[in-house]
Amino acid sequence: MRRFLWPLVAFALLVVVLAIGLKHAPEKGVIKSPLIGKNAPQYELPDLKDPARTLRSEDLQGGWHVVNVWGTWCGECRVEHSQLLAISREGRVPIIGIDWKDDDAQANAWLASLGDPYARVGADRDGRVSINWGVYGAPESFLVNPAGIIVAKHIGAMTPEKWQQWSSEFVHPAAAGAGAP
Amino acid sequence: MKRFAGLVAGLLLAVTAGAVDTTPPLPTPELQQRYYAMTHELRCVQCQNEAIADSPVGLAADLRRQVRDMIVAGKSDDDIRDYMVQRYGDFILFRPRMNLRTLWLWAAPALLLLAGLIVAVRVLGKRTRLAASDVTPLEDEAGER
Numbered sequence: 001m002r003r004f005l006w007p008l009v010a011f012a013l014l015v016v017v018l019a020i021g022l023k024h025a026p027e028k029g030v031i032k033s034p035l036i037g038k039n040a041p042q043y044e045l046p047d048l049k050d051p052a053r054t055l056r057s058e059d060l061q062g063g064w065h066v067v068n069v070w071g072t073w074c075g076e077c078r079v080e081h082s083q084l085l086a087i088s089r090e091g092r093v094p095i096i097g098i099d100w101k102d103d104d105a106q107a108n109a110w111l112a113s114l115g116d117p118y119a120r121v122g123a124d125r126d127g128r129v130s131i132n133w134g135v136y137g138a139p140e141s142f143l144v145n146p147a148g149i150i151v152a153k154h155i156g157a158m159t160p161e162k163w164q165q166w167s168s169e170f171v172h173p174a175a176a177g178a179g180a181p
Numbered sequence: 182m183k184r185f186a187g188l189v190a191g192l193l194l195a196v197t198a199g200a201v202d203t204t205p206p207l208p209t210p211e212l213q214q215r216y217y218a219m220t221h222e223l224r225c226v227q228c229q230n231e232a233i234a235d236s237p238v239g240l241a242a243d244l245r246r247q248v249r250d251m252i253v254a255g256k257s258d259d260d261i262r263d264y265m266v267q268r269y270g271d272f273i274l275f276r277p278r279m280n281l282r283t284l285w286l287w288a289a290p291a292l293l294l295l296a297g298l299i300v301a302v303r304v305l306g307k308r309t310r311l312a313a314s315d316v317t318p319l320e321d322e323a324g325e326r
Contacts, residue, residue, distance in 0.1 A: 034270045041268075101239065127243045134268030136226040136240055 033134055033153040040067070040144050041132040045122025048099050048107055055096070055122040060144050064171050066095045067142040068118070068158070069130055071102040072110045074138040080157035084117035087163055093171060097121035100130045100138050143170055201237050204245045212252055219248050219261055224273050232275065 035041070040060050047053040060067070068084060070077040088095055097118040099107045104123055111118070124130050133142070143152040143166050151170050154162050202220070207213045220234035225241040233241040233248075244265075251261050265273045277283045 032270060034267055101243075127239075128247075131240075131243055131247055132268065134270075136269065 033150075035134050035142075035150050036153060038150060040142070040148050040150055041129075043098075043122065043129045043132065045098070045124055045129055048097070048104060048121040048123040049111075051104070051123075055120055057148070059120075060096065061146065061148040063146050064093045065144045066093055067098060067133075067144055068095050069098045069100050069133065069135050069138050069140045071100045071138050072106045073102065074100075076157045077139045078114070080139050080159075081114050081117070083158045083160060083163065085115050086160070087158070088117035088119075093167075094119035098130060098133070098135075099123050100135065101125065101127045145170070201235055202242075202245060204242070204249050207249065207252060215258060216249055216252055219252070219258060220245050222262075222275055223248070223265055224275055226269050226273055 040057055042057045043055070044057075045055045047055055066087065084095055087093065095118050097120070099121050101124065104125075107121070107123070111121075122129070133140075137155065139157055141154045141158050142150050145151050152166055154166075204216075207216050217234070221232045223233045223244060225231045225233045225236035225238055225244070227238050227240045228236050231241070233244045247264075248261055251264065256264075262274065262278075266278075271277050271280075271283065277286060279287055
């Protein structure tokens with residue numbers, strides 16, 4: 001009897017390990033940002049809509065912000081655009097755009113024709129600021145709390161579900177838990 | 182002929198090298214060597230299975246420029262690795278560093294080898310004992326016949 005026990009235990013362990021691996025398989029393609037829980041990286045960018053002005057990381061302090069990295073060359077960015085407009089219409093959390101390696105004129109034309117969800121947009125023409133934010137594929141969105149700390153990151157198009165989750169989990173945790181003792 | 186072959190090989194190398202990496206060369210061969218090593222050690226996070234040295238993707242070019250800038254600014258290789266890991270996570274390194282989270286990765290081969298050895302020793306030990314105990318009855322039977 002005992003000679004069957006050890007192989008059985010080993011097999012059971014293997015099943016557990018593989019099951020954990022399978023469960024996490026969908027997250028494998030997404031790299032969790034090590035920036036979560038840290039201060040938003042320092043940046044200084046020319047304002048896309050008014051190049052005489054400058055966007056600074058200090059602007060992020062004092063309220064919740066979504067920092068959205070996009071570009072007119074990015075197909076998924078067009079997909080998420082309506083959701084960004086919806087967030088901006090809600091009017092509770094301003095969206096700061098980082099226009100990643102883009103042409104200023106094209107970016108302004110995009111905002112003029114599709115609508116402008118951004119409170120402000122920084123033009124990251126050479127991509128250095130985006131690298132500093134650990135960005136590897138647009139669109140990427142960061143949720144920054146009033147202390148200027150990144151609390152969440154979403155890679156890919158922003159969805160109503162994701163925004164709902166961010167709102168209830170981080171921005172308005174009290175509203176979600178209302179009614180609970 | 183040999184010289185000619187060498188020239189062709191050299192040119193081909195230059196072509197393949199130039200095809201992807203258009204970052205301007207560094208001022209000294211030592212720095213260029215470090216740049217070469219560093220860009221082969223960092224993963225292009227967008228394409229995931231290429232080093233930034235070999236990837237034609239725009240992000241890889243930007244990361245190469247970042248490596249070059251940091252080398253020129255006098256940063257050490259560890260500074261560059263730290264910079265990348267702080268932004269992109271351990272995944273950006275092709276050779277993961279030893280820390281609490283990656284310890285199992287480094288320890289697993291040794292542990293598996295140890296487990297295999299233990300099993301092998303036990304199985305072999307059992308066999309020898311079986312063989313030793315088998316001998317006598319067989320001989321007895323032979324003797325009785």
